[in-house]
Amino acid sequence: MLYEIVYALVGLVGLAYSLDYALDLRYDAREPKRLPSRIPLIGHLLGIVKYGTAYYNQTSERTADEIYTLDCVALKIYVSRSRRLIPIIQKASKTLSFRPFVKVVAREMAGNSEEACDLFDGSFVDEYSQVVKSALLPGTHQDDQNLRMAHSVISLVDDLVNGGKGKTIGLLEWTQHLIVEATSCGFFGVEHPFKDPEVERAFWRWQLYLRSQMASVDFFGKANQEREVVNKAIIEYCRKLKDDTSKVVLDRQRVLKVAGMTFEDAAKQETLFCVAMFGNTTPTLYWFIWELFSRPSLLEEVRRELEEHAITRDKANQGEHVLDIAALKTRCPLMLSVFQETQRIHHVHANIRKVTADTFIDNGRYLLRKGNYLQMAGSPIHYSEEIWGPTQAGSKEASFVPQPSAFMAWGTPPHLCPARQFAATEVMLTVALLAVECDIFPNGGQWKSPTLRYNDVAAILSPGKEFELQVKPRRGAGKWDVKMGMGKTQVNILSG
Numbered sequence: 001m002l003y004e005i006v007y008a009l010v011g012l013v014g015l016a017y018s019l020d021y022a023l024d025l026r027y028d029a030r031e032p033k034r035l036p037s038r039i040p041l042i043g044h045l046l047g048i049v050k051y052g053t054a055y056y057n058q059t060s061e062r063t064a065d066e067i068y069t070l071d072c073v074a075l076k077i078y079v080s081r082s083r084r085l086i087p088i089i090q091k092a093s094k095t096l097s098f099r100p101f102v103k104v105v106a107r108e109m110a111g112n113s114e115e116a117c118d119l120f121d122g123s124f125v126d127e128y129s130q131v132v133k134s135a136l137l138p139g140t141h142q143d144d145q146n147l148r149m150a151h152s153v154i155s156l157v158d159d160l161v162n163g164g165k166g167k168t169i170g171l172l173e174w175t176q177h178l179i180v181e182a183t184s185c186g187f188f189g190v191e192h193p194f195k196d197p198e199v200e201r202a203f204w205r206w207q208l209y210l211r212s213q214m215a216s217v218d219f220f221g222k223a224n225q226e227r228e229v230v231n232k233a234i235i236e237y238c239r240k241l242k243d244d245t246s247k248v249v250l251d252r253q254r255v256l257k258v259a260g261m262t263f264e265d266a267a268k269q270e271t272l273f274c275v276a277m278f279g280n281t282t283p284t285l286y287w288f289i290w291e292l293f294s295r296p297s298l299l300e301e302v303r304r305e306l307e308e309h310a311i312t313r314d315k316a317n318q319g320e321h322v323l324d325i326a327a328l329k330t331r332c333p334l335m336l337s338v339f340q341e342t343q344r345i346h347h348v349h350a351n352i353r354k355v356t357a358d359t360f361i362d363n364g365r366y367l368l369r370k371g372n373y374l375q376m377a378g379s380p381i382h383y384s385e386e387i388w389g390p391t392q393a394g395s396k397e398a399s400f401v402p403q404p405s406a407f408m409a410w411g412t413p414p415h416l417c418p419a420r421q422f423a424a425t426e427v428m429l430t431v432a433l434l435a436v437e438c439d440i441f442p443n444g445g446q447w448k449s450p451t452l453r454y455n456d457v458a459a460i461l462s463p464g465k466e467f468e469l470q471v472k473p474r475r476g477a478g479k480w481d482v483k484m485g486m487g488k489t490q491v492n493i494l495s496g
């Protein structure tokens, strides 16, 4: 019996190597060089299944090539790890296209019908994207959306202060709840679909199976089951939109229906946006809190900056202290530096493009074959010493120096995150209020970095384990309000 097992294993390994060799034969020498996998045939596929886009950090460390090919059985993934190639890839956006993914995510993530997905085949996808971008541009409607979000943040931080008693919290659970609650108030209005805690819980459980669902390997239907809870709540919400529903939701629902989508399919598109909204903002906030509060002297400097430029104190502590959002956005460079440095070091996203026709890039140097995928891995660029200098934990939070075409936290043009101003305002506001109101200590005494949750589909990974913190109110914690300021004020974030 033992011999049979050994022979079978040897046979399988031999077959894998032969098929791997066969893959080599279909490779065109003008394509980026193949990077062999450690396990023949399926090694890269396994790596991507296990680590998601973070796998490209590992493969990128094994080569000095600017772009290389990973064979994943039936298809190839070209991985670009080069800042130089970013604008070159952008120029070829007609045939290196983000468009096909709008349809893929509509089908796989939102659970849209085939008829609804087909709408995204033609030029409608550009019109739709434009409507979303315009509705998220700074202006008075954005101020209203920000104000609803800000009031929700104030109330959740106030709840943490707990009348001066403070609380023990799980950082992940707390950031997840804050982002769902505050972002939903901004986008859906104060009576939003996630007010029901079961809908919020279902959303986060769904995220744990999202990658399996995208890869059609959610064999037990867990993701579908949880998503249905969210879809049902959002469909109900969409039946009668509110007076304080944001412009972006109203506009999106309108154009989708005008284009011919059914009511239910259009509503499910909102579920999709929740993945982009909550899934990315939560880990960004989590690590921003982590990076700032684990460095006491930096935290003190940030507090000083906030007090000097963005806060008006009610000295008698009988009325409200006021945080000036416009000043927070524009007059707190240290805070912004810590935020962007957090994004730089924690980013794992790789922007994806489908090769829709054989395409030569870089003056004919590399051929990308039709039907395959291109991923622009952000992390190798974010960690490039040539661009950013050496990265040591905690070394440079206070001195983020913008580097053009080397910061991919919000994607790369023409597909930059359209909600980046809203999201940046939300996390900066939350961290500012925490900084001035609270001291935060890890329950075990140390800020010990947790393992990461590699099955997330997000620009930054969440931790794999909960981390308990004690929150102690600082002297002077009290009632807060925000001043919104000029409608067009923007956070000076680096993007693209």
Ligand code: HEM
Binding pocket: 098, 129, 132, 183, 273, 276, 277, 278, 280, 281, 282, 284, 349, 350, 351, 352, 408, 409, 410, 411, 412, 414, 415, 416, 417, 418, 419, 420, 422, 423, 424, 459
């Ligand atoms: C800190 C929070 C956020 C981060 C780090 C982030 C990051 C990103 C990134 C990297 C992309 C590019 C994806 C790619 O090309 O593969 C993107 C696109 C997008 N994001 Fe965000 N995002 C955040 C928050 C949000 C929020 C709150 C929304 C709410 C509507 C949102 C909506 C979108 C949409 C609609 C796109 C697609 C843009 C397009 O089709 O061109 N994101 N985001």
